[in-house]
Amino acid sequence: MGDEQAGRILILGGTSEATKLAAALASETALPALLSLAGRTSKPALPAIPSRIGGFGGVDGLADWLEAHETPMVIDATHPFAARMSWNAAQACARRKIPRLIYTRRPWEPAPQDRWTRVPDIEAAVAALGREPLHVFLTVGRLSLPAFARAPWHSYVARSIDAPQAHELPPRCRVLLARPPFREADEKALMRGEKFDVVCTKNSGGAATEGKLLAARELGVHVIMVERPQAPQGDALFDLAAVMTWIRDHLPTP
Numbered sequence: 024m025g026d027e028q029a030g031r032i033l034i035l036g037g038t039s040e041a042t043k044l045a046a047a048l049a050s051e052t053a054l055p056a057l058l059s060l061a062g063r064t065s066k067p068a069l070p071a072i073p074s075r076i077g078g079f080g081g082v083d084g085l086a087d088w089l090e091a092h093e094t095p096m097v098i099d100a101t102h103p104f105a106a107r108m109s110w111n112a113a114q115a116c117a118r119r120k121i122p123r124l125i126y127t128r129r130p131w132e133p134a135p136q137d138r139w140t141r142v143p144d145i146e147a148a149v150a151a152l153g154r155e156p157l158h159v160f161l162t163v164g165r166l167s168l169p170a171f172a173r174a175p176w177h178s179y180v181a182r183s184i185d186a187p188q189a190h191e192l193p194p195r196c197r198v199l200l201a202r203p204p205f206r207e208a209d210e211k212a213l214m215r216g217e218k219f220d221v222v223c224t225k226n227s228g229g230a231a232t233e234g235k236l237l238a239a240r241e242l243g244v245h246v247i248m249v250e251r252p253q254a255p256q257g258d259a260l261f262d263l264a265a266v267m268t269w270i271r272d273h274l275p276t277p
């Protein structure tokens with residue numbers, strides 16, 4: 024065990040919310056924290072607080088880790104689609120009686136003029152594309168790309184932060200490597216140039232990647248929206264200032 028990791032607030036990260044929270048806690052000497060990343064991104068932006076990378080080994084592994092490191096609380100700032108980690112954290116914290124907060128972003132909601140088809144998961148998104156060949160803009164994350172191989176009659180442009188491997192891509196798929204934020208004007212130019220029939224995306228929420236939805240609204244492009252998996256019960260906040268207050272309110276009394 025690395026002693027420098029003991030007694031710290033554990034932030035489960037991999038999101039801009041986690042990075043913002045880590046930066047805020049870096050200047051609070053009374054609130055020592057540790058950022059945990061899964062290790063999916065090749066060059067993660069690391070904050071000015073200690074960090075660790077890699078899984079804990081399921082609920083049991085995390086529960087043991089929390090006990091061994093005398094973790095005072097867990098802030099689950101994972102992506103809204105990282106459901107396994109969130110449920111593991113909920114169970115491990117309940118077992119160790121450690122306070123846990125979900126810090127996430129508000130989901131996007133359609134405006135009246137939007138043309139959204141809302142689906143529960145990626146498989147349903149593939150099915151919602153239908154049998155008619157379409158030109159599809161995929162912003163679903165690299166790990167969800169293989170599912171689209173089941174609909175090889177469409178042509179795809181997949182946007183990803185890290186380069187997908189060839190076997191992860193459906194046929195007839197070009198890759199656009201780019202990192203958010205994405206501005207609405209650039210999204211509109213891209214969609215106009217590509218003449219996309221449909222944008223397929225996950226309801227991640229947040230301003231940094233909302234530009235594609237605003238552009239689709241203006242251009243009348245159809246959106247297939249994969250809705251979030253169910254999150255575990257418990258406190259959940261969307262705002263950094265409120266999270267800081269929650270942390271202070273839930274610190275164990277010495």
Ligand SMILES: NC(=O)c1ccc[n+]([C@@H]2O[C@H](COP(=O)([O-])OP(=O)(O)OC[C@H]3O[C@@H](n4cnc5c(N)ncnc54)[C@H](OP(=O)(O)O)[C@@H]3O)[C@@H](O)[C@H]2O)c1
Pocket residue numbers: 034035036037038059060061062063076077078079080081082084085100101102104105106107108109111163164
């Ligand atoms: N899913 C998305 O669309 C998406 C998008 C952007 C960023 N991310 C980020 O990418 C990471 C992986 O996402 P995912 O969807 O693969 O997660 P997941 O399916 O919920 O988790 C799979 C496993 O990865 C490990 N893991 C996940 N997040 C971790 C963290 N912050 N620290 C240490 N281990 C972690 C855990 O392994 P053990 O069981 O061994 O502990 C977990 O059981 C997360 O940090 C998430 O915030 C995900």
